[in-house]
Amino acid sequence: xxxxxxxxxxxxxxxxxxxxKLLDKLFLGMNMSExxxxxxxxxxxxxxxxxxxxxxxxxxxxxxxxxxxxxGTNEYPWSLLLSWGIFAGEPLFAAGxxxxxxxxxxxxxxxxxxxxxxxxxxxxxxxxxxxYLIIDLGRPWRIYYPMLINFGPSSVxxxxxxxxxxxxxxxxxxxxxSILEWIGSKRIHRWATSVTVALIIGGVILSTVxxxxxxxxxxxxxxxxxxLWYSSHLPLLFFSSAVYAAMAFAILLGFVAxxxxxxxxxxxFLTNIPSLILGLGKAAALSMYVYxxxxxxxIAQDNRWEFLMTPFGYWYLxxLLGFVAAPMLLFTIGVKLEKLNLxxxxxxxxxxxxxxxxxxVNLIAYNWYLPDHFKHIxxxxxxxxxxxxxxxxxxxxxxxxxxxxxxxRELPEYKGxx
Amino acid sequence: MSEKGIGNIDDGTDKRSPANxxxxxxxxxxxxxxxxxxxxxxxxxxxxxxxxxxxxxKGWPDSYGMLVDFNLCVGxxxxxxxxxxxxxxxxxxxxxDDDKVFEELRQPSEExxxxxxxxxxxxxxxxxxxxxxxxxxxxxxxCATACPIRAYTKTPxxxxxxxxxxxxxxxxxxxxxxxxxxxxxxxxxxxxxxxKCTFCYPRINKKQLPACAEACPSGALTFGKRADLxxxxxxxxxxxxxxxxxxxxxxxxVGGTSWLYLSGVPFEQxxxxxxxxxxxxxxxxxxxxxxxxxxxTTFPAIFAALYAATRYREKQAKKEIDxxxxxxxxxx
Numbered sequence: 001x002x003x004x005x006x007x008x009x010x011x012x013x014x015x016x017x018x019x020x021k022l023l024d025k026l027f028l029g030m031n032m033s034e035x036x037x038x039x040x041x042x043x044x045x046x047x048x049x050x051x052x053x054x055x056x057x058x059x060x061x062x063x064x065x066x067x068x069x070x071x072g073t074n075e076y077p078w079s080l081l082l083s084w085g086i087f088a089g090e091p092l093f094a095a096g097x098x099x100x101x102x103x104x105x106x107x108x109x110x111x112x113x114x115x116x117x118x119x120x121x122x123x124x125x126x127x128x129x130x131x132y133l134i135i136d137l138g139r140p141w142r143i144y145y146p147m148l149i150n151f152g153p154s155s156v157x158x159x160x161x162x163x164x165x166x167x168x169x170x171x172x173x174x175x176x177x178s179i180l181e182w183i184g185s186k187r188i189h190r191w192a193t194s195v196t197v198a199l200i201i202g203g204v205i206l207s208t209v210x211x212x213x214x215x216x217x218x219x220x221x222x223x224x225x226x227x228l229w230y231s232s233h234l235p236l237l238f239f240s241s242a243v244y245a246a247m248a249f250a251i252l253l254g255f256v257a258x259x260x261x262x263x264x265x266x267x268x269f270l271t272n273i274p275s276l277i278l279g280l281g282k283a284a285a286l287s288m289y290v291y292x293x294x295x296x297x298x299i300a301q302d303n304r305w306e307f308l309m310t311p312f313g314y315w316y317l318x319x320l321l322g323f324v325a326a327p328m329l330l331f332t333i334g335v336k337l338e339k340l341n342l343x344x345x346x347x348x349x350x351x352x353x354x355x356x357x358x359x360x361v362n363l364i365a366y367n368w369y370l371p372d373h374f375k376h377i378x379x380x381x382x383x384x385x386x387x388x389x390x391x392x393x394x395x396x397x398x399x400x401x402x403x404x405x406x407x408x409r410e411l412p413e414y415k416g417x418x
Numbered sequence: 419m420s421e422k423g424i425g426n427i428d429d430g431t432d433k434r435s436p437a438n439x440x441x442x443x444x445x446x447x448x449x450x451x452x453x454x455x456x457x458x459x460x461x462x463x464x465x466x467x468x469x470x471x472x473x474x475x476k477g478w479p480d481s482y483g484m485l486v487d488f489n490l491c492v493g494x495x496x497x498x499x500x501x502x503x504x505x506x507x508x509x510x511x512x513x514x515d516d517d518k519v520f521e522e523l524r525q526p527s528e529e530x531x532x533x534x535x536x537x538x539x540x541x542x543x544x545x546x547x548x549x550x551x552x553x554x555x556x557x558x559x560x561c562a563t564a565c566p567i568r569a570y571t572k573t574p575x576x577x578x579x580x581x582x583x584x585x586x587x588x589x590x591x592x593x594x595x596x597x598x599x600x601x602x603x604x605x606x607x608x609x610x611x612x613x614k615c616t617f618c619y620p621r622i623n624k625k626q627l628p629a630c631a632e633a634c635p636s637g638a639l640t641f642g643k644r645a646d647l648x649x650x651x652x653x654x655x656x657x658x659x660x661x662x663x664x665x666x667x668x669x670x671x672v673g674g675t676s677w678l679y680l681s682g683v684p685f686e687q688x689x690x691x692x693x694x695x696x697x698x699x700x701x702x703x704x705x706x707x708x709x710x711x712x713x714x715t716t717f718p719a720i721f722a723a724l725y726a727a728t729r730y731r732e733k734q735a736k737k738e739i740d741x742x743x744x745x746x747x748x749x750x
Contacts, residue, residue, distance in 0.1 A: 065604055065606050067605045074598065137586055150568050151568065154703075156707065201718055208717070213706075219706065220594040222695055222699070223691050232705075235709075
């Protein structure tokens with residue numbers, strides 16, 4: 001993926017002066033024309049095409065309203081854009097808090113090399129989730145209203161808004177040592193690392209609350225969400241699935257880093273990742289068993305078994321057996337046989353399962369009894385282009401950062417400070 | 419103005435209702451037990467009455483409601499027309515006297531705060547049934563519970579009103595509404611907003627009837643104190659057991675709604691949601707919301723303890739290594 005960034009042309013003479021230093025860092029040691037030429041790759045061309053195609057659509061959204069680009073109706077107020085961008089994305093972006101907890105609070109030392117990558121993945125994910133929200137909100141310039149203008153503490157969304165906002169800040173602070181090292185500020189760096197543990201505990205709280213709050217939002221819809229998906233355990237189901245989703249995402253991040261960003265990884269990172277993937281795979285398998293049991297518990301508690309033998313019941317079984325039980329078993333086998341590729345595959349599979357679950361709750365099982373249900377929840381092509389553009393942009397920004405910031409490596413002058 | 423009163427309870431229903439014409443409804447006591455409410459209506463609004471603290475809250479005392487009697491509705495859509503004019507909504511695609519609109523089942527939207535749908539009458543196929551749909555003005559509205567900016571207010575008069583100036587357009591209220599009522603102006607790029615029935619709150623404040631109730635020629639709509647309307651509804655059921663099913667929709671659904679409904683056929687046949695809980699929807703989230711402060715109080719201690727345990731083990735391990743080393747090594 002980063003074959004476009006050719007390191008052999010790195011200039012030998014260290015740059016002098018602030019501007020030269022900055023340009024050196026931004027262009028990865030190349031001069032501007034070298035850098036521009038290095039960007040012309042098939043991947044980048046496809047990415048550019050997708051983003052170019054989305055520009056008129058985004059323009060339409062802000063000139064002609066949401067109706068012109070997404071499927072929003074009074075019966076289905078939230079479309080795939082929001083379902084994908086926020087509900088399906090956020091469980092994955094709990095990766096930062098899961099790995100940071102393992103290292104800082106539980107003392108699992110080897111996870112240190114993965115902390116920064118996971119925190120970066122989480123932080124960037126949250127920033128993108130907020131971007132999806134800005135696209136979808138009717139009046140995005142009022143996004144701070146729940147924080148400053150008027151409080152609706154009876155609303156679960158109020159809880160979500162506050163926690164996502166605070167958690168973004170916490171993650172930025174958690175990641176700040178990386179940025180400070182890139183800039184080269186040692187004094188602020190020392191201060192930033194000294195408050196880490198407090199930040200991590202804060203992150204655990206904020207993450208726990210808001211992952212469960214996303215599920216709690218649907219507690220208000222007993223008449224609208226299909227009885228198989230509606231449960232008083234929704235907060236717990238959303239939280240526990242976010243735990244394994246986060247582990248699966250951390251595995252994926254580690255895999256992508258080693259596979260596509262090998263030049264950016266130091267020896268310690270490369271030697272530790274296989275055992276970390278194994279450890280995360282084990283933890284993911286365990287969390288999935290817990291989640292699977294909770295799902296059954298939710299059905300049993302409300303005695304919803306009879307619904308399983310209906311069309312929506314079959315669909316529920318596809319989700320539960322095909323996208324929870326199956327990756328769960330693959331994780332188990334992968335860990336037993338120590339097959340890293342199988343664990344990585346199981347991670348992608350489990351992530352697909354999370355996406356399916358959230359889309360089910362948001363769209364497929366929501367207002368399922370209305371006439372023309374499936375016609376209504378099918379997104380228009382403009383919405384698909386917008387989602388593709390956001391995903392592309394997400395990958396490009398992640399790549400830009402990974403190629404510059406010390407994420408999978410430790411700068412020698414900062415060794416032992418985190 | 420005070421003589422005319424705010425309720426159409428006594429002057430609206432009797433003279434025009436088909437039920438009365440056929441002699442099945444006894445109107446004798448209706449005036450008696452509801453006349454007080456019409457008088458009290460004007461005076462009552464100014465008095466602030468402390469509501470009980472939740473969870474005992476059963477709605478504002480003395481709030482208004484509307485009783486819709488589907489046995490009396492003739493499907494003339496006068497209410498739709500009056501609503502459209504009162505709220506200055508765009509002209510409908512098909513005129514209000516065009517019966518073709520009944521070919522599909524509609525929902526209220528940002529263009530029509532109330533609509534009337536037609537349903538087959540299984541009892542008497544030659545006389546189709548009509549149902550008016552609009553915001554039910556829940557006693558504890560899910561839209562207000564859902565709103566993170568508290569843009570919704572349940573007024574003591576009974577209306578659930580919405581303040582456009584606070585709304586950022588998340589549409590969680592639309593997700594939460596158990597009746598799929600709030601409409602949202604998706605076409606607007608810069609000023610999208612929720613649009614729904616206001617129970618003609620400005621008119622109620624001016625001691626006028628809601629526009630739909632004033633326009634209704636058949637007596638299907640009765641405006642009055644909700645408590646009185648429930649008594650009236652019971653009486654109608656008691657007096658005409660063969661005409662009404664023994665159920666007041668809205669009395670208890672999602673904790674009760676200001677709009678109440680009487681029907682001659684089971685409510686499911688008119689498209690009413692039958693799967694709604696009887697308790698206010700806010701009670702479904704309050705357990706979770708009360709856990710949030712608990713997490714904030716207990717998690718720091720729990721995780722600090724975990725951290726301390728980790729550090730302790732590390733120190734112990736280091737000490738053991740140090741102890742095993744010769745003395746001169748441990749001192750630097």
